[in-house]
Amino acid sequence: MMLDVTDLVVRYGAATALDGVSLHVGAGELVALVGPNGAGKTSLVDAVSGLVRPASGTVRADGTVAQVPEGRQMFGDLSVDDNLRLGAWRRRRRDTDAVYDLLPDLRRVRRQRADTLSGGQQQMVAVGRALMAEPDLLVIDELSLGLAPLIAADLVRHLAQLNxxxxxxxxxxxxEVGLAFELCSRAYVLDAGRIVADGPTAQLAAAPELRAAYLGGFDGQENPS
Known part of the structure; x- marks a missing residue:
């Protein structure tokens, strides 16, 4: 198992952000975690990444985990090349060619400052920076945030190719449930700090009560491309 989260509880003072959450990601698997604002998604990311200490429960990762944070968090005054190399600070090998092969649109802007790039290009840099760590598991927090649908769909295609x-x-x-379900074959639905449903994305999209309550009416027929 690449990632195994069991009975995870995260609290901030008296507030409980995650209440007994369990999920797993297998080797080479594409898994989505969806849910409304305030559901606890970012708290789960922070717990997996070691940024917060759980009150109870366990997080076990087999291999290298790299995170693409919400909001991209670029170093704007550095070039694309330099931003990418920061992702490999723990490794001797800092060759960016493999990332440019996977994300060829970045090669032509490799010398540009990151703060001159479009939102989609910056998100590609954030993904590429995480890939410089040569991870076994990539944890991506809000891939589509602030991006036009076509640009987000293009990033999903890059991730599918990477996989x-x-x-x-x-x-x-x-x-964006349609985007997540386009990429992933399995998903968890998180609400108020608890997993309320999980299973194959096609099965979740076909459940009327889930579509109405959590999936924004998504029925599995939309295509973000």
Whole structure:
């Protein structure tokens, strides 16, 4: 198992953000975590990444985990090349060519400052920076945030190709259900700190009560491309 989260509880003072959450991601698997604002998705990302200490429960990762944070968090005064190399600070090998092969649109802007890029290009840099760590699991928090639908769909295609080429597992935390279900074959639905449903994305999209309550009416027929 690439990632195994069991009975996770996260509290901030008296407030409980996650209440007994369990989920898993297998090797090479594409898994989505969806849910409304305030459901606890970012708290789960922070717990998986070691940024918060759980009150109870366990997080076990087999292999290297890299995170693409919400909001991209670029170093605007550095070039694309330099931003990418920061992702490999723990590794001797900092060659960016493999990332440019996977994300060829970045190659032509590799010398540009990150703050001159479009939102979609910056998100590609954030993904590429995480890939510089050569992760076994990529945890992506809100891939589509602030992006036009066509640009977000293009990023999803890049991630699908990455998974096909490298068998990199992905846990995608995302509010845009259609986008998440386009990429992932399995998903968890989080609400008020608890997993309220999980299973194959096609099965979840076909459940009327889930569509109405959590999936924004998504029925599995939309295509974000």
């Amino acid at each position: 096909a080429d490298r068998e990199t597992a992905v846990l995608l935390i995302e509010q």
